[in-house]
Amino acid sequence: GLVQSVGGGEVAHSLLPLLEALAEQEETVVRAKAVESMVVVGKAMPGPLIQEHFVPLVKRLAGGEFFTTRISAAGLFATIYPSTPVPTRPQLRKLYEQLAKDDMPMVRSAAFAHMPDLAGVMEKEVVVSETAPLFNELSSDVQESVREMAVDIVVKMVKLVTPDDAARLFGTFFDNIQTERSFTMRLHKARNFVPIAQAMHPARHIRDQVQAFLQLMAIDTEVEVRVAISKSLGDLCKLLDGPTVLSQILPVVRELCQATADPNQQLAFQTNYELRENIADSICSVATVLGRESTNNDLLPLIKLFFTDESIEIRRKVLATIAPVVETMGSDAAEATLLPDVIGMAIDQQWRVRLPIVQTLHVYAKHLGMEFFNSRLLDFQIKGMSDQIAHVRECAVANLDPLTRLFGEDWLQENLVPTILELAKRQGPSGFQSRLVALQSVAALASCASQGVLSQLVPQVVVPLAKDKVANVRIACAEALVKCQSKVGESIPDMASSLSTLASDPDRDVQFAASAK
Secondary structure (H helix, E strand, C coil): CHHHHCCCHHHHHHHHHHHHHHHCCCCHHHHHHHHHHHHHHHHHCCHHHHHHHHHHHHHHHHCCCCHHHHHHHHCCHHHHCCCCCHHHHHHHHHHHHHHHCCCCHHHHHHHHHCHHHHHHHCCHHHHHHHHHHHHHHHHCCCCHHHHCCHHHHHHHHHHHCCHHHHHHHHHHHHHHHHHCCCHHHHHHHHHHHHHHHHHHCCCCCHHHHHHHHHHHHHCCCCHHHHHHHHCCHHHHHHCCCHHHHHHHHHHHHHHHHCCCCCHHHHHHHHHCHHHHHHHHHHHHHHHHHHCHHHHHHHHHHHHHHHHCCCCHHHHHHHHHCCHHHHHHHCHHHHHHHHHHHHHHHCCCCCHHHHHHHHHCHHHHHHHHHHHHHHHHHHHHHHHHCCCCCHHHHHHHHHCHHHHHHHHCHHHHHHHCHHHHHHHHCCCCCCHHHHHHHHHHHHHHHCCCCCHHHHHHHHHHHHHHHHHCCCHHHHHHHHHHHHHHHHHHCCCCHHHHHHHHHHHCCCCHHHHHHHHCC
16 A cells, blocks of 8 residues: 555655554554555565664664654564564574563564564574573563463464474473463463364374363363364374274263253263354364264264253264264164164154255265166155245255265156156145245256256246246246256247246346346
């Protein structure tokens, strides 16, 4: 913006006096924006001009009597460091260190917050020898507001060094958070546990961090911490071997998710609702780590535990993520032990339970084959297209593409085309919903069906509905015609006239849909 307006980087330093004045203001937002602008100006300036104009500005701010100027200075060191001659860089680092050890906690916090940016432009050996020790000092600051920033900062710092250096420099700090009184620090560790542990691997093997992970998830005194780290369960398991997951993680997960008759433990079980929900969302991904035998013997009973949970959302999440389990178990085992439970829930009165089953029908089709799908699951696909809930109908329509690609057009003609034709003819108070599904089905098939199939569906389904009384149906009709036009071409005479009619429809939304390219 202004840098170009004043003539570019060569004269951008003319903006610095104004920004310096703003950086000295008491208002936090004004100072922060001034620092951001100075960083932008600094990036546009040549190195010599930075040394001539920018470095003295930073030194003035860093030496200011009022703490607000020193806060602003902390965010500018990363801008001036790269262009500073090597012999004078120690002076800058010393000045930054003074801010990091300032008497005012707000100044120390500002220096801490900008440490990753400065470390990113420093020499690696300086990061190891000077910046890392300074980090460890600030991470144990007496002021809790300073310490609380440490976890978010270490996530960035570990990326700047080798795994060996990360483990050596930051490993002790990472371990000590387990006993930190500030639950905020434990919460930040829970949210960033896997990235930090992964950055230290293999110097500190991820397998050795499992107990710390489980301690935060199972016995931390704060519910927020337990819930936060449970979101990373799947990511952690993907980095471990099957025996470790089987012997250390699954027993704890089973205990957390198993309902109990003991009144003293029922409250804890209810409190862990969000934790169970997060586990349900990620537990199925563990199947790829465990392998077929352990999935059948150990993971499947846990999944069935979620199937019977009183929470609709927990049942929904485990059903929506079931694909890795089906893939790992194999068709015979899935058909014998998993599908009976799934089929039982496919007729659940709660649409949120039915929805994930419809969403994953193509997964079962892929691994269980056409014969089983036709005999046990096809009915749910057809019923899904007529479901009372729009979201379920949309998911059933979305299945048409993968199912057609998987089983072929002969299967489509025999099993689903009759349903689409029947839906297109429905009338009555809710008949427009069925007609919408029929049109959406044709639009979905435009990307995978041949010209022969579309030449059958367009005249019988789409063209007759171009004059439907319901505007939403005409919109869907226009969208279907546009999608089919490139594949069918001029082989259907009424197609062009129907689009022309819709393009001049009284409803503007219909006109827009018919004119889309």
